[in-house]
Amino acid sequence: MRVFVDPDLCEGHSKCEKSAPAVFEVRDDDLSYVLLDPVPEEHREGVERAVRVCPRGAIAMTEDNE
Amino acid sequence: MTQVTLKPEDINLNDPEIFERNQAHQVFDYLRNNEPIHWNPEGERNVGYWNITKYEDVMFISRNPELFISSKGITSFYPKDESELDEQMSGNGKMLITMDPPRHVRLRRLVNKGFTPRAVNAMEDHIREITNQVLDDVAKKGRCDFVLDVASQLPLAVICGMMGLEKKDWPYMFELTNKVLGQGDPEYQTDAPEELRGTPEGARIAGQMGTMQMFGFFAQQLQDRKEHRKDDLISLLVDSEVDGQHLTDEDILWFCFLLILAGNETTRNAISGGLLALSEHPDQRQQLQNDMSMLPTAIEEILRWVSPVTHMARVATQDVEIRGTTIKEGQRVVMWYPSVNRDEDIFPNPHTFDITRQPNDHLAFGIGEHFCLGAGFARLELKVMFEELFRRFPDIEKDGEPERLRSTFIGGIKHMPVKFTPEA
Ligand code: HEM
Ligand code: SF4
Numbered sequence: 202m203r204v205f206v207d208p209d210l211c212e213g214h215s216k217c218e219k220s221a222p223a224v225f226e227v228r229d230d231d232l233s234y235v236l237l238d239p240v241p242e243e244h245r246e247g248v249e250r251a252v253r254v255c256p257r258g259a260i261a262m263t264e265d266n267e
Numbered sequence: 268m269t270q271v272t273l274k275p276e277d278i279n280l281n282d283p284e285i286f287e288r289n290q291a292h293q294v295f296d297y298l299r300n301n302e303p304i305h306w307n308p309e310g311e312r313n314v315g316y317w318n319i320t321k322y323e324d325v326m327f328i329s330r331n332p333e334l335f336i337s338s339k340g341i342t343s344f345y346p347k348d349e350s351e352l353d354e355q356m357s358g359n360g361k362m363l364i365t366m367d368p369p370r371h372v373r374l375r376r377l378v379n380k381g382f383t384p385r386a387v388n389a390m391e392d393h394i395r396e397i398t399n400q401v402l403d404d405v406a407k408k409g410r411c412d413f414v415l416d417v418a419s420q421l422p423l424a425v426i427c428g429m430m431g432l433e434k435k436d437w438p439y440m441f442e443l444t445n446k447v448l449g450q451g452d453p454e455y456q457t458d459a460p461e462e463l464r465g466t467p468e469g470a471r472i473a474g475q476m477g478t479m480q481m482f483g484f485f486a487q488q489l490q491d492r493k494e495h496r497k498d499d500l501i502s503l504l505v506d507s508e509v510d511g512q513h514l515t516d517e518d519i520l521w522f523c524f525l526l527i528l529a530g531n532e533t534t535r536n537a538i539s540g541g542l543l544a545l546s547e548h549p550d551q552r553q554q555l556q557n558d559m560s561m562l563p564t565a566i567e568e569i570l571r572w573v574s575p576v577t578h579m580a581r582v583a584t585q586d587v588e589i590r591g592t593t594i595k596e597g598q599r600v601v602m603w604y605p606s607v608n609r610d611e612d613i614f615p616n617p618h619t620f621d622i623t624r625q626p627n628d629h630l631a632f633g634i635g636e637h638f639c640l641g642a643g644f645a646r647l648e649l650k651v652m653f654e655e656l657f658r659r660f661p662d663i664e665k666d667g668e669p670e671r672l673r674s675t676f677i678g679g680i681k682h683m684p685v686k687f688t689p690e691a
Binding site: 209210212213214215229231253254256257258 | 330372376379380382383384385386628632634635636638642643
């Protein structure tokens with residue numbers, strides 16, 4: 202799967218980082234960066250949770266075959 | 268607590284007494300379990316709307332700002348006769364909170380760097396200093412009105428400080444906030460003739476006067492900043508552009524209006540409501556005071572429990588089906604945060620106040636496009652306030668019954684007498 206953070210929406214609330222620390226990193230500019238591309242299957246649960254709890258709805262996922 | 272009538276056709280959440288008497292949870296429990304999407308009948312002056320009481324449905328609506336727009340107003344009240352809107356100086360479509368994509372996010376980006384976790388945390392020392400000044404003022408008395416003297420003072424000082432307002436103007440901002448957001452409560456209807464207080468007309472007069480006075484005040488501030496820039500939000504807005512265009516004076520005034528209201532009424536009620544919830548759950552309070560490292564989860568639980576903003580409304584831009592009910596194009600949906608924050612499908616034992624609750628994905632700050640811009644400030648203000656409060660007045664307790672605000676929009680407490688051992 203591939204994961205994207207929309208920098209226009211992200212405001213650095215770090216919920217993503219807490220849900221999937223191996224996938225997201227919130228840097229000094231208060232933006233979240235996706236560390237892995239593609240994101241291995243083992244992180245699916247964490248990413249799905251991040252998508253759900255991100256207060257700004259800033260995270261999107263696509264499947265590899267899309 | 269007296270039992271309220273629970274027949275769907277009789278349930279009317281326009282009635283502020285349900286909230287003033289603290290009976291809303293009985294109604295919400297009933298609706299979530301029997302009619303989670305419930306048609307609220309129209310009133311004499313206002314249109315009917317759908318009451319949305321389940322967590323997943325509020326997520327869906329909030330996450331689809333094109334399907335459910337904010338520019339037709341964000342409170343449950345919308346007049347049948349739209350000409351009433353102009354009379355009340357409607358800000359629909361003109362503030363962040365009543366604006367739709369795509370302009371919304373562009374406007375939000377002008378200011379959001381000042382509200383990110385990093386920016387907020389940099390203010391911690393300053394917020395602690397203000398908190399201690401507030402507590403100094405009551406420390407020797409041993410009793411006070413917790414709302415007026417403590418809970419309202421910190422958020423007011425923080426937001427007024429960010430906007431560069433002089434201290435002498437802060438009480439006026441408090442007064443005007445109460446008139447606008449507390450317009451339904453007779454206590455704040457002082458601009459209305461005596462015989463109209465407590466009536467919808469009294470509320471209209473209070474709200475309108477409060478709004479006009481707020482505009483008058485900020486028009487002067489704006490003029491002043493145009494002549495002399497300061498390091499504050501108003502000056503920032505004066506110099507800001509969206510799509511290569513400066514904001515108009517009207518844009519800036521509505522921005523100020525929103526910030527001052529949102530910044531001081533809500534956090535006030537989270538602080539007062541938090542102390543009240545802790546007083547009503549002495550075991551939880553003891554646990555927290557024994558180990559203040561529990562404060563972060565305790566604050567989330569306070570936010571869930573109190574849900575200081577009672578609702579936000581949207582309007583459907585096309586027919587949408589939710590849970591088998593069709594919301595028709597043009598109809599209003601009202602998302603009830605106290606209800607979704609006790610949704611039994613999301614929160615185990617939702618009516619238990621548990622300061623260790625985790626996960627706690629409450630929606631007290633909303634979610635998505637309009638997620639509360641000030642959430643970081645609110646959380647920090649709560650943290651610092653409870654740290655300092657319990658450090659200095661560990662035995663603070665309620666000394667009489669709280670008086671609740673008469674409002675369907677703000678879960679407010681107007682007064683709450685407290686007592687504590689005075690500092691020497
Ligand atoms: C405990 C305190 C607070 C609560 C419960 C609260 C709650 C909310 C809620 C429910 C919304 C609407 C979210 C949605 O529609 O999804 C909101 C929006 C907003 N809040 Fe707060 N708020 C609080 C404190 C603050 C503070 C301290 C500030 C300012 C410093 C603030 C500024 C705003 C602004 C500007 C918006 C509009 C954002 C937008 O539409 O993009 N709030 N808040
Ligand atoms: S949770 Fe959302 S808003 Fe917060 S840092 Fe992650 S992507 Fe950004």
